[in-house]
Amino acid sequence: MSIRRGHLAAWGWAALAGAVSGGLFIAVAEIVALLAAREADPLIAVGSFVIDIVPRWAKELAIELFGSNDKLFLLSSLGVAVFVAAAVAGLLELWRRWVGFALFLVAGVLAVAATVTRADASPLAFLPSALGALAGAATLRFLVEALRRWRNALDGERPIAAAVDRRRFLLLTGAGAALAVLAGVGSRLGSAATSSIAAVRSALRLPAPASRVLVPAGAELHLPDLSPLFTPNADFYRVDTALTVPSVDPSGWRLTVDGMVESRVELTFHDLLAMGLREYAITLTCVSNQVGGNLVGNARWLGVPVREVLARARPRHGADMVLSRSVDGFTASTPLTALTDPGRDAILAVGMNGEPLPLEHGFPVRMVVPGLYGYVSATKWLTELKVTTFAADQAYWTPRGYSPQAPIKLSSRIDTPRIDRPLSAGPTKIAGVAWAQTVGIQKVEVQIDGGAWQEATLAAAVNADTWVQWSLDWNATTGSHTLAVRATDRAGRLQEERRTPIAPNGSTGWQSTLVRVG
Structure with missing residues (x-):
């Protein structure tokens, strides 16, 4: 290996050392959180801080793109960001002693700040992030010094010493990575083993209610692809x-x-x-x-x-x-x-x-x-x-940016047919749900290809606080068709046609969908 190639390789190894150190930071913090302050996981604390400060448009975009998986996306992104930042810290530590070390300590201070300011923070909430940062910083310092000795041996053209130092660096880095993985997996297994709330819930027997919901006959239409009356x-x-x-x-x-x-x-x-x-x-x-x-x-x-x-x-x-x-x-x-x-x-x-x-x-x-x-x-x-x-x-x-008061808007939705489901020509059902809570639904109307509004058949309503299913018979013909739906509540109010965004207090508008009939 030439000196130039050795120097280029050293930067890659420094980035790896930083990433390993970052993994150890997180793993040690999770172990300490499991033992001393379960609510003080630094990734969770920083993620919660991000949720608190994220602008409204970003929150809406995340829910629109990822739905209930928005939190998984955030945690995954934070994990990637941690390893990228740790890799950069490794490069900085190789460039100049103590710079990467200091960067780890700064990250620890920020993680501690995010943790101790949470509503459920305990007196020991600072401990996981603090000890994790120290472990990560010390590991980075140790690994990069071993890398520097290897690089110096290459610069001095001492191949035997370089081989020894290379082996030492790789062994130390591998051991650090293994330790980070074992600590991380151990903390997850320990968390699962010590979390008894799921078992408590499973064993809980609630008293029988004094009154039960009466579901009228005809409240459930039992149509394919139509949302069930009660959501599992x-x-x-x-x-x-x-x-x-x-x-x-x-x-x-x-x-x-x-x-x-x-x-x-x-x-x-x-x-x-x-x-x-x-x-x-x-x-x-x-x-x-x-x-x-x-x-x-x-x-x-x-x-x-x-x-x-x-x-x-x-x-x-x-x-x-x-x-x-x-x-x-x-x-x-x-x-x-x-x-x-x-x-x-x-x-x-x-x-x-x-x-x-x-x-x-x-x-x-x-x-x-x-x-x-x-x-x-x-x-x-x-x-x-x-x-x-x-x-x-x-x-x-x-x-x-959201209103302090937010009554639910009168709404209706088409569940079937859908653009992503094949539909054959001939008799079929257009169906969906509509809701006007505390008031109830009086009627639902469907428009096909911009024609006259046709009144759908309503299922029996359980009460004014639940959605109601509806359906309309349709003789579907081959080609593309546009379907629209609107509802009227029992007070005679027609669903608002104009489209508005979800902020500041809920979206409005008639749903329109395209379907293709084969």
């Missing part, structure tokens, strides 16, 4: 700010009701169940749902009316908002009237479709409020209800 838990959309699902043990769960109240209230999970569960059928919609989108689902919920919990605290005159808080710090602003209205089934839910809430849907307790988008009502992993005013408090999404 595994298919129910998930959009929230939690990069990892919080682990909340029901035995230690507490709900605090305070703020502008006559009496501060604290409830345990047992206290909540003792109030008596009832079953409700309610459709949930995310504000990020585009026209014709799938960020909407319908479920049977077991829970307790929020108004009964608030009644124990006795809100004071002048309060007009309840700021609900999740264990991970997320907050939502819900009008007090929406939670105390006896005609609206706003609940604290503990069950979903006949089983305890899934972990990713808020176990053990979440809010479900019909007629309001999730970001102002559907707080998961609930821990606090603060009775306050819109003038005094802001929720998580309000300073990020």
